[in-house]
Amino acid sequence: MFEHDRPWRLSRRAFLAGSAGALGLAALPAWSRGLVTTDDGFVRLRTGPAAWSLKPVGPDVSGAWGYNGIVPGPTLRYRQGEQLRILLDNGLAQSTSVHWHGIRLPNAMDGVPHVTQPPVEPGETFEYVFDLPDAGTYWYHSHLNGPEQLARGLVGALIVEEPEAYPVDRDIAWLLDDWRLDREGQVVENFHDMHDVTHAGRIGNTVTISGRLPHTMDVRPGERVRLRLMNAANGRIFGLTFDDLPVHVIALDGQPVVPREPEGGRVVIGPGMRADLVIDYPAEADRPLVVRDDFYQGREYQLMAFSVTGEPVRDGASEMPPELPANPVPEPDVDGAETHEVVFGGGMMGGMGREQMMAMMREGMAWTVNGEPVASPNGHDHEPLFTLTRGQSCRIIFRNNTRWHHPIHLHGHHFRVLTRNGEKEPHQPLRDTMLMDPQDTVEVAFVAEEPGDWMLHCHVAEHQAGGMMGMFRVRD
Ligand code: C2O
Ligand code: CU
DSSP, X not given: OOGGGOSSOOOHHHHHHTSTTTTOOOSSOGGGTTOOBOTTSOEEEEEEEOOEEOTTTSOEEBSOEEETTBSSOOOEEEETTOEEEEEEEEOSSSOBOEEEETOOOOGXXXXXXXXXXXXXXXXXXXXXEEEOOSOEEEEEEEOXXXXXXXXXXXXXXXXXXXXXXXXXXXXXXXXXXXXXXXXXXXXXXXXXXXXXXXXXXXXXXXXXXXXXXXXXXXXXXXXXXXXXXEEOOSSOOEEEEOTTOOEEEEEETTEEEEEEOOGGGOEEEOTTOEEEEEEEOOSOOSSOEEEEEOSSTTOOEEEEEEEEOSSOSSOSOOOOOOOOOOOOOOOOOSTTOEEEEEEEEESTTSOOOHHHHHHHHHTTOOEEETTBOXXXXXXXXXXXXXXXXXXXXXXXXXXXXXXXXXXXXXXXXXXXXXXXXXXXOTTOOEESEEEEOTTOEEEEEEEXXXXXXXXXXXXXXXXXXXXXXXXEEEEX
């Protein structure tokens, strides 16, 4: 967070008091917190107000919403190939839905109101049932009124384990989020603020790691940890460095990559994106090892610290982490692919005519996809940007004609990132969300899989609501 604009002060003494162990949880595995099962084998997720506290060093938070009353929602853990069965039960005073970000699933289960299902009205329920074809780190979140429902906390981790346990000493998930809180710890209710919509989205003043403030975590000498990072923030991008620690990226957006050091020593994750890391802790360290976020220049801060302590697990020397088994994602035929172009425009200083920008802003819009803002929050009254036939390979050239960063997400598909500004993308990863820098041109390819209408949008909630949203159709 930006220490200088955080309204509630945090002294260094308080920071230390909140360190390791102060919030120790009970005997159940921490991840199973908040899980409720119905008699007929559904896991129930009930949306509603969440009582939540950043004590002992932060405020009680008011105005947060959660699944089953907790923030973030319960962590859902399955094994690859298992079936997810969730009963969404809407305890809010407004309609909602759940999107299973990054999961390849039948269109009817994708959770987009008006497009794949009716909105779930207050007091109503909806059953999500589908198989989980891919192992990896995914997440779930509301797909309605994102600027408010995401900002209030309707997000959670969805982890699909490989059939064989990956060889690490510990598997840890950090769901990163960002809050705009006032002096009393109340969620500031200026959702859809036009400044946020036209600039970088809603950037908050308080960063949390799976619902906790930055703190110090104990690790054992020589321990090998798999760290699953998820960015559930509305607008904040994280650019993380890991001190002197040996870090390897083993998966991006759930999909395995050949283990490698992070590009430029930094792990960059925009809203919606994930990265799985393997960290090998040294046999000893005479100071805490720190994770810093330096994405925004001049606004760097310490996200977390590791204290190496206790019985050694091993003497520190570890081999390269092994490669994760590939998921059964179809490989696009790039040469035989049909090509489409998607151009993003608008935003402040975007070179759009003043008249046009003002006209859009009167409607709460600020962004365009192929020249048009999508005026409906869900794009359901718009024609598809393009139509594909099931099984067909498609190449999209994305152009970011704006002065802003945009994490672009495709529903229901993972695409290979082929090139960026004419250069081959290092390792050409498979992703479901990719970050575009201002003025970037990025070329991706994928195979159209399940028939239906699939969303394609910027994952900055305020950009999405401000017009940066489209849809493509896959027909049988
Ligand atoms: Cu994670 Cu359409 O969203
Ligand atoms: Cu955007």
